[in-house]
Amino acid sequence: MILTVTLNTALDLTYRVRALRPHATHRVSAVAERPGGKGVNVARVLAALGHEVTVTGFAGGGTGREIRERLADTPGVLDALVPIAGATRRTIAVVDERSGDTTQLNEPGPQVTAVEWAAFQEAYAGLLGPASAVALCGSLPPGVPVGAYAGLIRAARSAGVPVLLDTDGEPLRRGVAARPDIAKPNAEELAELTGFHEPLRAARDARRRGAHAVVASLGPGGLLAHTADGHWRAAPPATVAGNPTGAGDSVVAGLLSGLVEDLAWPDRLARAVALSAATVAAPVAGEFDRPTYEEMLSQTDVSVSA
Amino acid sequence: MILTVTLNTALDLTYRVRALRPHATHRVSAVAERPGGKGVNVARVLAALGHEVTVTGFAGGGTGREIRERLADTPGVLDALVPIAGATRRTIAVVDERSGDTTQLNEPGPQVTAVEWAAFQEAYAGLLGPASAVALCGSLPPGVPVGAYAGLIRAARSAGVPVLLDTDGEPLRRGVAARPDIAKPNAEELAELTGFHEPLRAARDARRRGAHAVVASLGPGGLLAHTADGHWRAAPPATVAGNPTGAGDSVVAGLLSGLVEDLAWPDRLARAVALSAATVAAPVAGEFDRPTYEEMLSQTDVSVSA
Numbered sequence: 383m384i385l386t387v388t389l390n391t392a393l394d395l396t397y398r399v400r401a402l403r404p405h406a407t408h409r410v411s412a413v414a415e416r417p418g419g420k421g422v423n424v425a426r427v428l429a430a431l432g433h434e435v436t437v438t439g440f441a442g443g444g445t446g447r448e449i450r451e452r453l454a455d456t457p458g459v460l461d462a463l464v465p466i467a468g469a470t471r472r473t474i475a476v477v478d479e480r481s482g483d484t485t486q487l488n489e490p491g492p493q494v495t496a497v498e499w500a501a502f503q504e505a506y507a508g509l510l511g512p513a514s515a516v517a518l519c520g521s522l523p524p525g526v527p528v529g530a531y532a533g534l535i536r537a538a539r540s541a542g543v544p545v546l547l548d549t550d551g552e553p554l555r556r557g558v559a560a561r562p563d564i565a566k567p568n569a570e571e572l573a574e575l576t577g578f579h580e581p582l583r584a585a586r587d588a589r590r591r592g593a594h595a596v597v598a599s600l601g602p603g604g605l606l607a608h609t610a611d612g613h614w615r616a617a618p619p620a621t622v623a624g625n626p627t628g629a630g631d632s633v634v635a636g637l638l639s640g641l642v643e644d645l646a647w648p649d650r651l652a653r654a655v656a657l658s659a660a661t662v663a664a665p666v667a668g669e670f671d672r673p674t675y676e677e678m679l680s681q682t683d684v685s686v687s688a
Numbered sequence: 689m690i691l692t693v694t695l696n697t698a699l700d701l702t703y704r705v706r707a708l709r710p711h712a713t714h715r716v717s718a719v720a721e722r723p724g725g726k727g728v729n730v731a732r733v734l735a736a737l738g739h740e741v742t743v744t745g746f747a748g749g750g751t752g753r754e755i756r757e758r759l760a761d762t763p764g765v766l767d768a769l770v771p772i773a774g775a776t777r778r779t780i781a782v783v784d785e786r787s788g789d790t791t792q793l794n795e796p797g798p799q800v801t802a803v804e805w806a807a808f809q810e811a812y813a814g815l816l817g818p819a820s821a822v823a824l825c826g827s828l829p830p831g832v833p834v835g836a837y838a839g840l841i842r843a844a845r846s847a848g849v850p851v852l853l854d855t856d857g858e859p860l861r862r863g864v865a866a867r868p869d870i871a872k873p874n875a876e877e878l879a880e881l882t883g884f885h886e887p888l889r890a891a892r893d894a895r896r897r898g899a900h901a902v903v904a905s906l907g908p909g910g911l912l913a914h915t916a917d918g919h920w921r922a923a924p925p926a927t928v929a930g931n932p933t934g935a936g937d938s939v940v941a942g943l944l945s946g947l948v949e950d951l952a953w954p955d956r957l958a959r960a961v962a963l964s965a966a967t968v969a970a971p972v973a974g975e976f977d978r979p980t981y982e983e984m985l986s987q988t989d990v991s992v993s994a
Contacts (some may be wrong), residue, residue, distance in 0.1 A: 410794060413795050444757070451750070483711065485709075485711055486714060487703060488715055490716060548988065
């Protein structure tokens with residue numbers, strides 16, 4: 383199975399309103415709820431691709447209970463979340479029906495105690511045994527040490543399990559130094575890490591800092607990969623209109639499934655780009671549109687980069 | 689005990705953000721959660737005044753479970769909510785720390801089935817037995833007939849239990865026709881009901897439509913009462929700065945506690961105005977500040993109206 387780690391899971395709510403106006407009262411016309419946090423989104427896409435996935439991280443309070451109930455109804459995804467006393471955060475995406483734009487409100491996440499963090503590390507060590515790969519995804523909740531991902535990467539490497547890191551800021555900096563197999567920053571995160579705004583130069587620098595391979599997501603521009611086997615750019619055949627929420631998580635799912643299926647880098651990148659474009663095209667945020675995926679997969683252009 | 693009915697209960701969330709900007713992503717710096725819906729707020733104030741209160745209405749889903757867990761921790765308030773399959777709505781108040789203004793997002797409320805509505809009416813009939821008074825508060829969730837409050841008022845009157853109605857629109861119109869002991873609209877609701885914008889004339893018209901007494905809340909202007917015993921205006925000694933959320937619910941608690949304690953109308957009105965002002969002054973929305981209440985109670989001016 384593939385293991386995804388989401389230390390700051392979330393109950394993702396999407397609200398539709400006619401038009402969002404500060405200081406007014408709004409009737410929400412539709413509410414959608416689903417378990418979220420980057421690693422949970424990655425797991426859903428991996429399961430849809432036919433992989434067995436286990437999700438771990440933290441869950442607590444009424445919101446944590448709701449997440450777990452919904453995960454139990456998600457085929458192919460096994461819940462190995464570690465219980466905590468604090469309540470799992472909510473995120474709220476308010477979609478303005480007039481403009482189509484989204485306003486995001488993100489709760490801060492629960493305080494995690496030292497005892498809970500220790501319990502997680504023990505559970506994680508046990509889950510590495512049967513894992514073919516692991517993805518470490520998203521922000522850290524309060525109380526989890528900033529070097530958390532570095533420790534989890536070292537544990538995965540000791541266990542011989544390939545590990546992908548998708549985070550930002552100081553947890554990314556420390557995580558990259560622990561030598562993950564793949565780091566997947568976006569252009570902004572990569573620039574913040576390295577100080578370089580030119581993606582190829584920044585990716586090279588991130589590898590020098592420790593990542594064995596760097597795949598930078600460049601939004602509609604596709605992916606840039608800098609690996610020991612070569613450098614590639616992968617781009618969709620055309621710009622896809624839609625909602626970019628979850629597109630980065632679909633990239634992670636594409637890279638990770640390609641890794642465990644032992645695909646060559648160009649095939650992994652084509653899959654990641656096609657999944658990402660199919661996620662942007664899907665009517666529901668964070669899900670992917672299978673016909674778009676199949677079509678994009680045959681049309682994605684992967685070229686060797688300078 | 690006093691019975692309060694909240695057919696559209698809510699999990700009330702308050703978010704603090706630096707400054708709310710449409711189409712941006714916001715970190716919520718603080719989250720507050722509490723059981724809400726007008727009748728639940730009324731119950732909390734009545735309990736704080738030393739009354740035994742039972743709350744009924746509907747609760748369902750993860751949000752309903754959270755409400756019930758929190759009510760179990762509220763001294764003096766007994767939970768007699770009727771379970772439903774749909775999930776209790778959330779309301780979100782987003783407080784802009786820069787301006788102090790609040791943006792409100794209200795979920796629509798769960799669909800109530802005919803079987804669930806019948807179960808509620810049976811539970812309500814049983815709760816009327818030990819009740820000294822009943823308050824019917826707030827909006828109706830989808831599936832509850834628009835004449836719901838009219839039926840509940842007739843049942844209370846048959847059981848000899850005094851009944852107060854606090855709602856708006858068509859449920860208010862039909863409810864008033866069923867002859868509640870007290871109707872408590874605000875100025876806008878009263879104008880919509882009667883077509884008259886002058887409060888005294890509108891209150892007189894609302895009594896002609898069936899309400900035995902009408903107490904109109906006029907915001908910072910206090911209360912206007914039109915009853916068989918006389919007409920009064922009650923106003924706080926000075927305008928109180930703060931958050932008006934829940935001020936109307938405190939008026940209902942003041943009127944209802946005054947009724948069961950057999951206070952004369954001027955004393956009921958003074959209490960209702962003082963509680964309302966003390967709610968505006970409280971740092972937490974919907975709670976009242978006891979020193980302000982005590983001080984306002986002695987200073988509220990109740991005068992006979994023309």
